[in-house]
Amino acid sequence: MSGLKNIFTEHPNSVNETYTEHMYMSGSFAISLFAAAFCATVHAILPFMFEKTASGIINKLHARMVTNRVVKAPFEERGKVVSS
Template sequence: MSIFTDHPRSVGETYAEHFRAATSFGIPMITAGVACVLHGIFPFMFEKTGSNLVRRLYDRMVVNRVKMTHETTDGQQIDWCI
C-alpha cells in the first residue's frame, strides 16, 4: 500500500481518477475563494459567484455520493474525503 494510492483505493478510484476528481473540485474552490476576496474589496463585483460555485460543487458531490452508494456491491457508502 502506498500513501499515494491508499485513499483513492478506499473510495473506489485509481490515483489518476482521484486526482482528476479532486482537481475538478479544487480549482473551482480556488476560483470561488478569489471571487469572494474580490467581492469583499469590491462589493459590486462577483455578487453571487462564490455562492453559486459552492452550490454547484455541493450538488455535484451529493449526486455523485448517491450514485456511488447505489453502485457499491456491499451496500456501504463510499467515503468522500477530499
C-alpha cells in the same frame, strides 16, 4: 514499496476511484475553489461584483461531491463480468 503504493491508493480506493481518477477529480475541485476564492476576494473589495458567484460555485461543488455523487462498483470489481 508496497507501503508507499498504499499511501497513494488507499484513499482513492476507499471512494472507488483509481489514483488518476482521484487526482483529476480533486484537481477539478481545486480549480473551482481557487475561482470561488478569487470571486469572494473581489467581492470583499467591490461588493457589487460577484454577489452570488462564490456561493454558487460552492453549492455546485457540494452537489458534485455529496448530493449527486455517482457511486461506482469497488475498484476490484470493475472489469469483471457479472452473470445474471
